[in-house]
Amino acid sequence: MTTQSKTAKPWLNDDITAASIDQFLADPCEFFGNSLTNLMSLARKPRERLQLASLKRRFSQFRGSLPMLDKLADSQNINAIEQLEDVTPLLFGHSVYKSYPPSLLDKHRYDQLTVWLNKLTTIDLSHVDVSACRSIDDWMLTLKRETPLFVCHTSGTSGTMSFLPWDSAECDKFIGGYPITQFQHFGQDGPIETRPVNIDCIYPYFRSGGISHAVLNDFVIKHIAGSEERFHAAYPGRLSADMMLLASRYRAAAAKGQLDRLQISPELAARRAEFEIQQRDMPRRAAEFFDTMRTTLAGRRVFIQCANPMLTKLAEDGLKQGLKKIFAPDSLIVTGGGGKGTVLPGNWREMVKEFFGCDNINNNYGMTEGGGFNRSCEHGNYHILPGTIPFILDPDTFKPLPRTGRATGCYAFYDLLPDTHWGGFITGDYLTMEFDAPCACGRNAPYIVGEVKRLSEVRNVEGEEKLSCAAAPGAYADALDYLNEGTA
Amino acid sequence: MKQFKAGIVIRGEWIQDHLVEFGGRSTGITFLSPDPKQYLGRLPLPTPQDMSDLYKLSFDDVLDYIERLGSRLKLSDNPYLQEALEASCLTSSLTPPLLRQAYETLPYLFNREGAREIADNTIGIGHLEGWVTKTLNDGRKVSIRAFGARALHIIAGNSPAVAGVTILRNAITRSDAIIKSPSNDPFTALAIARTMIDMDPNHPLTRHLSVAYWKGGDEALEQKLYQPRHIEKIIAWGGFASVKHVTKYIQPGLELISLDPKRSVSIIGPEAFADENTMHEVALRLATDIGAVNQEGCICARVVYVLSGTDEAGLKNINRLADLTYTAMINLPEAVSTTPKEMGPELRSLVNTARFNDEWFHVVGGEKDEGAIIASQLPEPVDFASQLANRVANLVPVDDIEEVCAVVDAYTQTVGVYPESLKHALRDRLALYGAQRFTSLGYAAYLTLATPQDAIESTRELCKWVVCEDCDPAVTPPLWEGGEMFKGIAG
Numbered sequence: 010m011t012t013q014s015k016t017a018k019p020w021l022n023d024d025i026t027a028a029s030i031d032q033f034l035a036d037p038c039e040f041f042g043n044s045l046t047n048l049m050s051l052a053r054k055p056r057e058r059l060q061l062a063s064l065k066r067r068f069s070q071f072r073g074s075l076p077m078l079d080k081l082a083d084s085q086n087i088n089a090i091e092q093l094e095d096v097t098p099l100l101f102g103h104s105v106y107k108s109y110p111p112s113l114l115d116k117h118r119y120d121q122l123t124v125w126l127n128k129l130t131t132i133d134l135s136h137v138d139v140s141a142c143r144s145i146d147d148w149m150l151t152l153k154r155e156t157p158l159f160v161c162h163t164s165g166t167s168g169t170m171s172f173l174p175w176d177s178a179e180c181d182k183f184i185g186g187y188p189i190t191q192f193q194h195f196g197q198d199g200p201i202e203t204r205p206v207n208i209d210c211i212y213p214y215f216r217s218g219g220i221s222h223a224v225l226n227d228f229v230i231k232h233i234a235g236s237e238e239r240f241h242a243a244y245p246g247r248l249s250a251d252m253m254l255l256a257s258r259y260r261a262a263a264a265k266g267q268l269d270r271l272q273i274s275p276e277l278a279a280r281r282a283e284f285e286i287q288q289r290d291m292p293r294r295a296a297e298f299f300d301t302m303r304t305t306l307a308g309r310r311v312f313i314q315c316a317n318p319m320l321t322k323l324a325e326d327g328l329k330q331g332l333k334k335i336f337a338p339d340s341l342i343v344t345g346g347g348g349k350g351t352v353l354p355g356n357w358r359e360m361v362k363e364f365f366g367c368d369n370i371n372n373n374y375g376m377t378e379g380g381g382f383n384r385s386c387e388h389g390n391y392h393i394l395p396g397t398i399p400f401i402l403d404p405d406t407f408k409p410l411p412r413t414g415r416a417t418g419c420y421a422f423y424d425l426l427p428d429t430h431w432g433g434f435i436t437g438d439y440l441t442m443e444f445d446a447p448c449a450c451g452r453n454a455p456y457i458v459g460e461v462k463r464l465s466e467v468r469n470v471e472g473e474e475k476l477s478c479a480a481a482p483g484a485y486a487d488a489l490d491y492l493n494e495g496t497a
Numbered sequence: 498m499k500q501f502k503a504g505i506v507i508r509g510e511w512i513q514d515h516l517v518e519f520g521g522r523s524t525g526i527t528f529l530s531p532d533p534k535q536y537l538g539r540l541p542l543p544t545p546q547d548m549s550d551l552y553k554l555s556f557d558d559v560l561d562y563i564e565r566l567g568s569r570l571k572l573s574d575n576p577y578l579q580e581a582l583e584a585s586c587l588t589s590s591l592t593p594p595l596l597r598q599a600y601e602t603l604p605y606l607f608n609r610e611g612a613r614e615i616a617d618n619t620i621g622i623g624h625l626e627g628w629v630t631k632t633l634n635d636g637r638k639v640s641i642r643a644f645g646a647r648a649l650h651i652i653a654g655n656s657p658a659v660a661g662v663t664i665l666r667n668a669i670t671r672s673d674a675i676i677k678s679p680s681n682d683p684f685t686a687l688a689i690a691r692t693m694i695d696m697d698p699n700h701p702l703t704r705h706l707s708v709a710y711w712k713g714g715d716e717a718l719e720q721k722l723y724q725p726r727h728i729e730k731i732i733a734w735g736g737f738a739s740v741k742h743v744t745k746y747i748q749p750g751l752e753l754i755s756l757d758p759k760r761s762v763s764i765i766g767p768e769a770f771a772d773e774n775t776m777h778e779v780a781l782r783l784a785t786d787i788g789a790v791n792q793e794g795c796i797c798a799r800v801v802y803v804l805s806g807t808d809e810a811g812l813k814n815i816n817r818l819a820d821l822t823y824t825a826m827i828n829l830p831e832a833v834s835t836t837p838k839e840m841g842p843e844l845r846s847l848v849n850t851a852r853f854n855d856e857w858f859h860v861v862g863g864e865k866d867e868g869a870i871i872a873s874q875l876p877e878p879v880d881f882a883s884q885l886a887n888r889v890a891n892l893v894p895v896d897d898i899e900e901v902c903a904v905v906d907a908y909t910q911t912v913g914v915y916p917e918s919l920k921h922a923l924r925d926r927l928a929l930y931g932a933q934r935f936t937s938l939g940y941a942a943y944l945t946l947a948t949p950q951d952a953i954e955s956t957r958e959l960c961k962w963v964v965c966e967d968c969d970p971a972v973t974p975p976l977w978e979g980g981e982m983f984k985g986i987a988g
Contacts, residue, residue, distance in 0.1 A: 080853040084864075102846035104881065110857050112877045125854070169880050270903055407842030435846070 018042070020051055025062045034063055034425060036182060037396045038189040043201060045193035049452040051395055053445070056454070057093060060398050063425045065090050068099075071431055076128040077105060078431050097400055097409045100421050100433035105129070106163075106171035106378070114170075114254070115274060119148040122172075130174035131429045132156055143276040145170070145250040149219050157429075159227070162219040162250050163377050168258040170250065173377055175224065179427045183382070184228035190384065190394065191343050191371050196451055205235035210312045211302065212241070213323045218248030221377040222315060233312050241306065243298040246287055251277050299327065302335055310337040313365075316346035317372075321357040324364035334366025345373035345382065374457060378434045379424035383457075386450035390443075391457040398423040399455050401442050404464055407435065412455075417441040419464055420457075439464045501584050503530035503683055506690040507539050509704040519710060524680045525587040533711040533718055540707055541727035542647050542673045550701040551645060551671040556616070556626045559668055560609050562702050567607030569692050570661075572600045577688035584684045585657060590793050590838055598832040599657045599790075603689075606661045606946075616669045618947040619956040625669065628965060635985025636972035643960035645672030645705075646729040649722070651713070651743065652686065653734035653756075654679030655793045660686035662946060663732075664693075664706060670959045673705040675728070683710050714742055725750030730959065732756070754958050756951055759795035759910035759933070760883075761786075761941055764901055765803045766919040770814045779915055780821035782939030786913045787890040788826040788834035788868065789942030796911045796934075796941050799885040800878045802901040805894045807876050815894045816859045819872035823861040826868055826888060837887035840866035847881045848889055863889065876900060898923070907931035910951060913941040 019029045020041060033040040041047040051059075068090045071078050078099065082088070085098050109125045112118075119139040127134040137155045142148040145162070152158045159180055163171040188202035210229050217223050226240065234240040255277065262271045313320070320342065327335070342365060354360070361370060374391035375382040381394040393399045400409050400423075401416035410416040420440050424432035441458045448456055504513035515536075516529040533540075542548065572578050582600050586593045605611065616622050620643055623629045628640035648667070653659045660682065667674040676686045686708045693703040711718055723731065723746035732754045733743045740755050747753045763786050769779040786798040803818065805811040826834065848869050852860040856874065863869025868888025871879060879891045895901060905912070905927045912927060914920035915938035924935045933952035936943075949955070974980035 077853055081849070084849065084852075102843065102850065104847050104850045107880060108850045108854050110873070110875045110877055111880060112875055128853075265906060265908075267906060402842075405839070405841070407846075 018047075020047070020059060021055055023055075023058075025059055029059075030063050030066050033059060033396075034066065034428070036185075037394070037426070038186040041189075041395075043189050044198070045189050045195050046198065048189065048395060049195055049392060049454050052453055056395055060395065060425065061090075061093055064093065064096060064398065064423060067423075067425060067432065068096070071131070074131050075431055077101070093398055093412070094400070094409045096398075096423050096433055097402065097407075097421065099431075100400075100423070100435045101431060102435050103171065103378070103437060106173055107169045109172075111169050114145060115272070117143055117274075117276075119151075122148065123152075126152075126160070126172060126174055129430055130158065130176070132158055132174070132176060134158075143274075144280075145219070145254065146247065149250060159224050160219065161221050161224045161377055162253075163221075168254070168261045170254055170257075171377075173379075174430045176427070176429045179429070180225060180228045181232070182426050184225055185232045187233060187343070190382070192341060195386070204232055206233045206312070207235035207239070208233065208310050208312055209239045209241060209306055210234040210314075211298075211306065212313065213243045213298065213315055213319055215244045215246060215248035216240075216242035217246070219250045220248060220253070223248055225314070229312070229314060241298070241301055244287070244291060244294050249280075249284065251280075252284055295326075299330060299332070302327070303332060307335045308337060309340075311340045311365075312343070313341075314343040317344045317353060317357070318346070320344045320361060321353055324357075324360040325354075327364040328360060333363055336365050336367060338367050340365060340367040340369065342367065342370045343373065343382070344370065345375055374461065376436060376438075378436070379427065379432055380422040380434065380436075381424060381426070386448060386452060386456075388448060388450050390448050390450070392448070392450075392452045392454040393422075393442075393456065395454065396425045398425070399442055401440075402435065404439065404467070412444045414445055415441055415443050415458065420461075437464050438462070439467045499583075501526055501528035501580075501684070503528050503678075503687060503710055504691075505531045505533070505536055505710075506687060506694065506706065506708040507536065508542075508707055509694055509698045511691055511694055512536065519683075519712065520588075520680065524683075525589075526584060528584070528683060530683070530710045533709050533715070536709065537718060537721055540675050540709060540722060542705075545647065548645060548647070548671070548673055548705070551705060554671070554701060556622055559671070559702065560612055562697070562700060563607050563612045563665065563668055564609040565696060566689075566693060567604045567609075569696055570603045570607060570689065572597070572603075575688070575692060577691045578603070578685075581657065581682075581684035581688040585682055588654070588681050588683065590655065590681065591791060592835045592838050594831045594835050595790055595833075596657065600685075603657070603661050606658065606665060611946075612665060612669060615665070615947045615956065619949070619954060620670070620960060624960075624962075625671070633986075634988035636969065638967040640965040640967075642963050642965070643670065643957075644963050645670045646959060646961050647673045647727070648675070648730040648732060648959060649728045650674055650676045651731065651733045652676060652679055652682075654682030656790065657682060657685040659734065660689060664689050665946075666956050666959055667706060668702050670956065671705075672959055674707065675722075676706070676708045677713070678708060678710040680710075680713070719746065723751065729961070730754060732955070732959070754953070754955055756955060758908070759951060760800075760908050761796050761798050761911035761913070762905065762909060763787075763798040763801040763913040763915075763938060763941070764919065764923065765801065765805075765818075765915045765938065767804045767806070768916045768919075769803070769818065770805065776818060777821060777825075779938065780818055781825040782913075782915065782937075783818075784822050784825035784829060785833070785939045786941040787822070787870075788829050788888050791834055791837045792868075792886055792888050792890075794942060796944065798911075798913055798941055799890055800882050800904070801890055801892045802895050802904070803892050804896075804898065806896050807894045811894055811896075812859075812872075812874055815872045815892055819859055819861050819870040819892050822890075822892070823868075823870040826870070827862070834888065836865070836867045840887045840889075844881075844884055844887060844889060847879075847884065851879060878904070902926060902930060905930040905932050910934060911936060911941045913938045 072082060081099055090096055109122055113122050119142040123134050123139050139148055139151050142151055149160050152160050157176045159175045159177055161173045161175045188204050188206055192202045210233055212226060215223055230237055230240045262268050362368060372385040373382040381397045383391045383393050385391050400421040402409055402419040402421050404419045410418055420438045421435040439462045442455055443458050444455045504511055512531055515532040517532045518527050519530050520527040578600055582596055585596050589596055616625060624643040628642045630638055630640040632638050650663045652663050663676055678686050690706050690708045697703055730752045731743055733740050734756045740757055763783060770776060803815050805815040848863040851858040851871050859872040861870045870890055872892040876895050878893050882891060885891060909932045911934045912932045913936055920935050
């Protein structure tokens, strides 16, 4: 049972004790008395005092124990953090999480890939025997089984996947905080949700997999659904990382007219039947999924978390079938991810409301690489959670712009939540952050103003557009076609 | 900061009013230039008939003009070029010494014998000078002449030479050119055009060149100008977005000559490791292919395949070659290569990340943004191969030449090869994969204009190839008498 603290307010203390930092880093929601209002009301000075103390803690914790950070810090001779900006030269670029030679995957050198990943996490992977792994799926499942890691992957059009060394504690903090960060309304001290919330959760894609949402499904079950039975995924299996990678390579090769040079490993070819069955069953599964919503779940309070285009597609498909307002009005929709390369219809929000029958649509700004899921207020501004230290970098130099007033540039952050990997990251997003002026919503936290663009878009250069999970189904089908063609 | 003022040149007239501001942070300067909308109606040639003055010139007259112009393009004497250099130092990705060198070499481009060779090799002076007549097997006499066209040139700005080459080709082909200046070089074409006006304002070659700046993608303007009634050909240089953007205006009567964005590779055979001297020579040649014009050209090597083998000895060799290449690159003459102007934080981060993964990459240099040589320790290029720039190159060890064929594609312009025998062995195969130019290692950036470019005959394509036939019914049986088409072609 979650309790809301009304008395002690350690976040306001001038002197931040080691114990307060421990408590904040272990569970920021608990630290703020399990109150979203408290979480988002901390004035700038005490907030940054807390963040700086926590950042120093993270730096001393990881310096000397995380080889990739050490190399970066050594190369710049950085041995201490005195102010928040000091961390900016140590933020990881997106390339860090995909800095392994791609051929390791083709050649099944998962031993070397594990050694590489171990430079990015303090969790000891040296004992894990991955010698029998013959696919990315194998490797990820082995790590999940043998260690606290919940490795998460992304996929780029270059044909290389990033691997993020998430761990279970981090995912617990993230989704475990949802009853506060997503279910509560700012400024309203309403009833506190229990943890788990024990409501039905729906997910219009695969039950499991290595993409961020699929990884988090385990934790949605733990903290929100309360049981596997209350979690309803459209497709029961696992979204194969190997197939996603093939899909992304297929697209890259097709774009360059080099499909003749694309090679498929015999192991992946051997799984053709498995993927075919999965693909063939998708329409039937989707129909069953809608049946479940229409019958079993109708009128119930539900929770759904998925990327925006997928959510809109679900609503569109449901409305086409005549399904309207099928869930209880106190249901909760957690989404984000913007258009992700697809253009959302102007009335997506209305369609979603019409289908689900609820007004609680939390639009969030976040990414696989961390930085929290930062909810948009009623004025359309994404407010940054106190567990994340935001920076705006000059796009030409990656030097930090002053954290005062409004700054526009490349978004970067340090995410204080992860206990076993470095939380500093430079995103590919270009946006405007307001550091000082209060938002009319009353939250006291820096916020993103206006549209989030891709830096590459702003610079009008090609490349580095992400093949996101939202666009994956089409690519998956293309890849399956190719797999059939190549092995028939 | 100095306020630069550009102008518009319209067929011998220099105009500098209705000034509005262009440029900005991404351009490096802001500059004033006439509002192109005010002059849009005057940019196209009113009627094709107006090109007839060009045909009163002999080819020797054209060469005379080119030679005179060349003598006026000395940087030290030409204030327009001096201003262009000053502006380019702010707008260009090239550093001042490289820009200065590029401007210093402009007079060579406008050399009489050089121009004659370009014309003769790429088109044929006979076809430019008049009708070239031949009798065909079926008895008809055909005469073919290369006429100039009304062309719009959307030029690249990575080197001032591009503006020079465009003006030279326009003169050789007796065409009418509208040059849209690029934001990274808004002044060079103008400077040459103004020099032409000072030299001979009423000369037909002066009066068939217009130069203007507008923001690329200005649809209101481009939609009106890019019409077959105004222009016959659009020559679009580099930049995926720019070429892609232009394609939407292409329609019957308006042809696109696309000089697409390209990349270049080098291939080095095992002979490079024969002895220490050879290795030093290969390193110097390779450093030149990588470092010349600070790797800003499509001709510069970025990924380099080395047939060193991938065993321990092979890796030792390639790492040594990387060390030597880096040293040679750093020591290239200042007029050829310098520390790049701006490495950019993303590339810096990519190079550093490779450095931190030292079991897979041997990274030499790059700590001061001066350029770096990354030797892969596995037979595959870095994941960011498409982003290699600013004197950052990737040497990739391979065991077999087959591995190299797999990476050559339609984007591959130049392939610099060592030794010569390997080049001759590879050229037929790699041409099929898309490679467009093979040259001796070290000569990738040493260009000639007297050849096709990007596997197309771009200078030749600037012309309209017009045919005139003389058919005598006594010799060529006519259709009206039941003559059968094509029957005569066997002779």
